[in-house]
Amino acid sequence: MHLRFSPAEEAFRAEARAWLEANMPRTPRPTELGARAAYDQAWQRRMYDSGWAGIAWPRAHGGRGATLMEQLVWCEEYARAGAPDISTLFVGLNHAGPTLVACGSEEQKAAHLPPILRGEVIWCQGFSEPNAGSDLASLQTRAAVEGDFLVVSGQKVWTSFAHVAQFQELLVRTDPEAPRHRGITWVICPMDAPGIEIRPITTLTGESDFCEVFYDHVKIPLRNVVGQLNDGWRVAMATLSFERGTAFLAEQVRLSRRVDELVALARATPGPGGRRRAIDDDEIARRLARARAEVDALRAMTYRSVSLAARMGVPGAEASMIRLFFSELVQRIDLLAMDVQGAPAVETPASRWTELYLAGLSQTIGGGTKDIQRNIIGERVLGLPR
Amino acid sequence: MDLTLGPEETAVRDAIRNVLAERLPLARVRALASAEPGIDEALWREAGGLGWFGLGLPEAAGGGGYGAAEEMLLFVELGRALTPGPWLGTVLAVHALAGMPALAPVLAGTLCVALIDDPADTLGDGARLTGVARGVADAGAAEGFLVVGAGAVRYLPAATHGLAVEGRPSLDPTRRLGDVRFAGIAAAPLAADAAALRALATLLAAAEAVGVAERTLEDSVEYAGVRQQFGRPIGSFQAVKHRCADMAVRAEVARSLTTFAAVALAEGEGAAPRHVAAAKVLATDAALANAADNVQNHGGMGFAWEADAHLYLKRAWLLEHALGTRAAHLDTLAAPWRRGE
Numbered sequence: 001m002h003l004r005f006s007p008a009e010e011a012f013r014a015e016a017r018a019w020l021e022a023n024m025p026r027t028p029r030p031t032e033l034g035a036r037a038a039y040d041q042a043w044q045r046r047m048y049d050s051g052w053a054g055i056a057w058p059r060a061h062g063g064r065g066a067t068l069m070e071q072l073v074w075c076e077e078y079a080r081a082g083a084p085d086i087s088t089l090f091v092g093l094n095h096a097g098p099t100l101v102a103c104g105s106e107e108q109k110a111a112h113l114p115p116i117l118r119g120e121v122i123w124c125q126g127f128s129e130p131n132a133g134s135d136l137a138s139l140q141t142r143a144a145v146e147g148d149f150l151v152v153s154g155q156k157v158w159t160s161f162a163h164v165a166q167f168q169e170l171l172v173r174t175d176p177e178a179p180r181h182r183g184i185t186w187v188i189c190p191m192d193a194p195g196i197e198i199r200p201i202t203t204l205t206g207e208s209d210f211c212e213v214f215y216d217h218v219k220i221p222l223r224n225v226v227g228q229l230n231d232g233w234r235v236a237m238a239t240l241s242f243e244r245g246t247a248f249l250a251e252q253v254r255l256s257r258r259v260d261e262l263v264a265l266a267r268a269t270p271g272p273g274g275r276r277r278a279i280d281d282d283e284i285a286r287r288l289a290r291a292r293a294e295v296d297a298l299r300a301m302t303y304r305s306v307s308l309a310a311r312m313g314v315p316g317a318e319a320s321m322i323r324l325f326f327s328e329l330v331q332r333i334d335l336l337a338m339d340v341q342g343a344p345a346v347e348t349p350a351s352r353w354t355e356l357y358l359a360g361l362s363q364t365i366g367g368g369t370k371d372i373q374r375n376i377i378g379e380r381v382l383g384l385p386r
Numbered sequence: 387m388d389l390t391l392g393p394e395e396t397a398v399r400d401a402i403r404n405v406l407a408e409r410l411p412l413a414r415v416r417a418l419a420s421a422e423p424g425i426d427e428a429l430w431r432e433a434g435g436l437g438w439f440g441l442g443l444p445e446a447a448g449g450g451g452y453g454a455a456e457e458m459l460l461f462v463e464l465g466r467a468l469t470p471g472p473w474l475g476t477v478l479a480v481h482a483l484a485g486m487p488a489l490a491p492v493l494a495g496t497l498c499v500a501l502i503d504d505p506a507d508t509l510g511d512g513a514r515l516t517g518v519a520r521g522v523a524d525a526g527a528a529e530g531f532l533v534v535g536a537g538a539v540r541y542l543p544a545a546t547h548g549l550a551v552e553g554r555p556s557l558d559p560t561r562r563l564g565d566v567r568f569a570g571i572a573a574a575p576l577a578a579d580a581a582a583l584r585a586l587a588t589l590l591a592a593a594e595a596v597g598v599a600e601r602t603l604e605d606s607v608e609y610a611g612v613r614q615q616f617g618r619p620i621g622s623f624q625a626v627k628h629r630c631a632d633m634a635v636r637a638e639v640a641r642s643l644t645t646f647a648a649v650a651l652a653e654g655e656g657a658a659p660r661h662v663a664a665a666k667v668l669a670t671d672a673a674l675a676n677a678a679d680n681v682q683n684h685g686g687m688g689f690a691w692e693a694d695a696h697l698y699l700k701r702a703w704l705l706e707h708a709l710g711t712r713a714a715h716l717d718t719l720a721a722p723w724r725r726g727e
Contacts (some may be wrong), residue, residue, distance in 0.1 A: 001389055001455050001649050009387075069387065137516035263723050279724050282717075289719035293664035297639045300646035300661075304389040311390050321638045324631070371624070377634055382607045385622040 003303075005069065012066075013073045019050060020081040029084055033209065037088045037122060037164045044089055044119025053117045054093065060118050061101055061109060068310045071248050072303075079253035088161050092116040092123035096169045099186070099239040103227045109189070112167070126156040126170035126189065126213060127236070134372045136171075137180045137233065141215060143172035143187070145222065145229070150174070150187060152195075152218040158366075162198045162211035165191050170220075175230050186232035188224040195219070205358045247319075248326050249306070250296040258333060258356075259291050265353070266340045278340050287336050294329050301325065317381045324373040327363040334360040389645055391459075391530050398441075398452070399459045405436065408469040412694050415468050419560045423527040425471035425498065434495020439480050442586075447484045448493055454586060458593040458648035464639075465597020465673075466702055470560045472524035474594075474708070475501030478587055479532045482578040492530070499530035499541075501587060502566060503709055507536045515540065515568040523708065525564025528551025534583050538575035546571060558700035581659075588709040589651055589662045592644045592669040595705045599637040599672035602680035602698050606630055626683060633676045639674035640665070644673055663715040670712050673702035 005013065009369020025043050030036050047053045055074050066074060086093055097116045100109055113119045132139040141154025152172055162168070168189040175183030191198075195218040200208040227235040266278040266288060276282050301322045308316045337353040338345045345354050364370035378384045391399060409429050418426055435438065442457045443449020450456070457477060464473055470525045476492060479499035483489040491497035502519045504508075509515045515533065522531075531549070533540045542549060548569035556563040607630055610621030620626045647661035655661075677699035681688035706712065 001392065001395060001645065002645070003387055003389075003649050003653055003655065005387055040525055041562060070387075267723065267726075279720075285682050285720040285724060286713065286716040288723070289716040290667065293643070293716075294639075294717060296646070296661060296664045297643040297668055300389070300642035301638060303387060303646065304642045307387065307389045310388070318638055321635045325635050325639060371628070374628040374631040375624070377631035378624075379620070382634055384607065384627050384630060385619045 005073065008041070009069050009073055013077060016052075016074050016077040017081070019052065020077055020083055023047075023050065024081055024083050026324035029087075033161075033164060040084070040088045041085065041119040041122075043084060044086070044093075044117075049120045053119075053168075054097070057097065057101065057113075057117070061113050062115055068306055072306050076253050079250040079257075082257075083206055084152060088122050088164065089116075091125050091160070091165075091169065092121060093148070094168075095125065095239055096123045096167070096188075099169065099226065099235060100285045102238045103186075103235045105223075105226075107223070108226060110299050112188070122161055122165040122327050123167045123169060123363060124159050124165035124211075126159060126168045128158045129155060130157055134369055137184070139171055139173060139184065140171050141170075142176070143174050143185060143220075145174065146219075148222050149219045149223060150185070150225070152189070152215045152220060154215050156213045156215075157201075160209050162191065162213050163200060167191060168213070171232055171236060174232075178230060181233045183230055184232040184236075185229050186226045186235040188222075188226065189218070189220055193218050193220065195232045204361070205355065248298065248302045248322055251326060252295060252302055255295045255298065255330065255333065259288065259295055262291070262333065262337055262340060263379060265337070269342060271339060272342075278342075284336075284340060287339075291329075291333050291336060294325075294332070298322070298329060320373060320376045320381060324370060324377065327370060327373075330360050330363045389649065394627065395456065395459065398456050400464065401436070402438065402460055402463045403466075405432070406463055406469065410466065410467050410469060412697070413559050413685050415470060415697075416627050418470050424562050425524065427526045430471065430498060431495045431553060434493060439476050439495060440493045441482055442477070443480055443493075449480070449484075453590060453652040455645070455648045455652050457586070457590060458644060460602070461590040461593035462597040462644075464603040465594035465705075467597075467703075468560055468601075468697055470524075472498050472500040472528050473501040474587055474590055475524070475528065475532050477590065478534070478583055479530065479541065481583060481586065482532055483541060484578075487574075488530075488541065497529045498527065499532050500524050500564075502533045503584065503587065504532055504533055504535045505710075509533060509535070509568055509687075511535060511538065513574075514570045514572050514626040515542075517568055518572045519566045519568070521556075521563045521707070522566050523556075523561055523563060523704065525551050525566050526562050531566060533573070534580050534587070537580050537617075539578040539580050539583060540573040540575055542571065542573055558697070558704045558705065560697060560701065561704055584709070585659055585662050588666050588715075589644070589647055591705055591709045592647070592662070592665040594639075594718070595666075595669035595673035595702065596637070596640045597639050597704070598698050598702050599633075599669065599676045602673075602676040602695070603630070603633045603637045605695070606633060606676075606680045606683040613685075620683075629679050629683065632677050636672035636676055640669040644669050649661065660719065663710075663718055666710060667712045667715050667719075670702070670706050673705060674699070677702045 029039055054063030056071050073113045073369035100112055129139050143150040143152045151297045168191055170187050170189040172185055173183050174185040195216040197214040199212045201210040202208050203210055271278040271281040305318050334357040338357050341353055437450045440449035445451035468714040476499045478501055479492050500522055502522050509517045529544050531542050548571045550567040551564050553562055555562040585720045610626050611619055613620050644665040647665040650661050681695045684695050688692045
């Protein structure tokens with residue numbers, strides 16, 4: 001075991017650090033959604049032009065084809081520089097793109113991968129439905145084959161950025177008679193197709209990035225089906241495992257900085273009862289120290305996970321444990337920030353810390369609730385009976 | 387960067403695990419607990435012959451030529467097996483006595499050494515040791531004492547004139563404590579670095595806690611898979627399954643951070659002391675919480691003396707009070723922030 005990176009990896013780190021330093025956007029990310037999307041797209045284009053787009057994508061598909069260790073280094077440097085979250089481009093770059101790489105036809109890859117990498121298109125995800133959340137395989141949005149088309153009717157929900165997206169990775173039920181995992185199809189849905197209606201949902205943070213999407217006899221060409229008809233569950237699962245390998249590398253750096261900032265806040269804020277500074281309160285100091293220890297542990301876990309993946313070739317079962325630990329750690333830190341702030345926590349406009357606390361409540365819901373994560377750990381990691 | 391076990395590290399780990407499984411099943415641990423001197427002298431000599439005490443010593447000095455990472459693997463296994471005896475003091479004494487004649491019997495496993503951790507120099511920081519060290523683990527069985535003060539490290543044979551030991555049982559039936567009295571004993575400091583030894587000792591205590599956390603997880607998972615109620619294995623119920631999942635996460639957190647800290651220490655990384663302190667906190671968290679959850683998962687049997695679940699919990703509490711409690715380490719981590727660094 002060793003912690004050192006090779007000379008080649010250190011050279012890569014220096015190159016990444018220098019490029020980020022010179023090229024990172026200096027203006028703050030706008031709040032208005034359209035402007036935010038344009039900002040993300042311009043930044044992605046800049047990375048593309050310098051060969052930094054699609055760091056984990058194969059070279060054959062225009063990516064950088066970086067090794068796992070290089071991906072780790074890039075994620076750390078990206079977060080360390082404070083480079084912006086890819087946000088509106090997340091689904092295209094980290095989900096739909098890798099799915100097409102793994103399961104798409106040559107025609108689909110040629111049509112969609114380059115614009116995703118260049119930041120020219122925004123993708124959204126059409127998985128969850130009002131009655132298919134944790135139990136995703138019970139989805140009911142129906143698609144019938146009519147000639148060369150799928151005709152889709154139904155509803156999706158919790159679709160981030162649907163109102164600015166050009167494409168959607170859409171899961172539909174194409175065979176209602178088949179066992180529920182076998183009658184699902186993964187299809188590329190153009191968001192400008194007639195019959196699609198999008199309604200924004202305001203979340204508890206007050207923002208409206210989420211949408212409901214309604215489909216009324218929407219015609220999608222059959223050539224947009226990725227993989228085979230009725231094989232969509234396998235296609236979707238192929239990507240979910242792709243998502244996990246290095247997903248938390250940047251997060252541990254961001255969380256580490258958040259703890260540093262929280263320490264600074266605790267030194268500048270009165271403690272409980274208005275006496276002394278918050279940092280002089282033993283309970284707050286120890287919770288901060290524990291947060292620091294836990295963020296160090298998150299780094300150690302991600303390093304171990306990447307080491308295992310580098311040795312075995314695939315992400316291991318520990319990824320589900322990292323995910324659960326991360327989501328609850330974020331919430332512990334957010335909660336601590338609420339306590340450190342004192343009364344300003346409840347004033348408006350909400351402080352950045354209060355905004356983080358509210359937004360962080362989704363950490364243990366989105367992409368599989370913490371309860372589902374515990375089932376996965378219990379059954380797939382520990383082998384407990386269903 | 388690679389934090390997975392390589393072939394040689396795996397071989398070291400497996401060899402230790404196999405010997406302990408064969409020589410020291412829990413029935414043997416219980417038998418040792420009810421007899422004097424409370425340690426397995428034959429196993430001690432065998433471990434010496436196998437080179438366990440000198441794993442981290444250079445080969446030129448008579449050791450195995452490994453480092454803190456392999457020593458960590460040893461202590462995880464010792465924790466898993468609830469091994470009795472002053473392993474920590476003996477391994478540290480090997481480092482402290484390197485190059486001295488007193489090293490040979492310690493390395494060979496014919497002489498075991500208890501650790502007296504005295505970071506505040508309550509026994510004095512001058513030429514003589516005076517006072518009482520309370521609650522020294524395995525003091526009664528030890529044939530030597532390694533006193534690690536704030537800056538100085540001293541070694542005293544148990545037979546030293548003016549040194550008296552009063553042994554007694556502890557909360558953990560498999561470990562005894564003792565009070566060690568020093569009546570103004572002259573003892574010259576060794577060349578060893580107290581801070582480095584204390585960091586290593588803290589790491590190895592954390593590793594032992596990792597072993598407790600992992601072993602209790604495995605026991606719970608096994609029991610939850612076979613124990614039937616309402617016509618189903620209790621592990622199929624989410625209340626039990628989710629508790630086991632939380633145990634798994636804690637064990638993974640503890641194992642990862644302790645491994646990271648061990649490698650950082652072995653490589654002399656500047657932030658290693660911080661990682662060691664953090665590892666001691668989270669590994670002790672994991673050992674205590676997993677051992678308590680393991681009692682719960684075993685239901686009524688978990689509360690019975692004859693079942694093993696309580697032994698792990700009690701060992702975890704001894705580890706909490708070895709080499710700094712969680713609160714003490716958290717205060718150390720927070721100290722620079724409060725001073726204004």
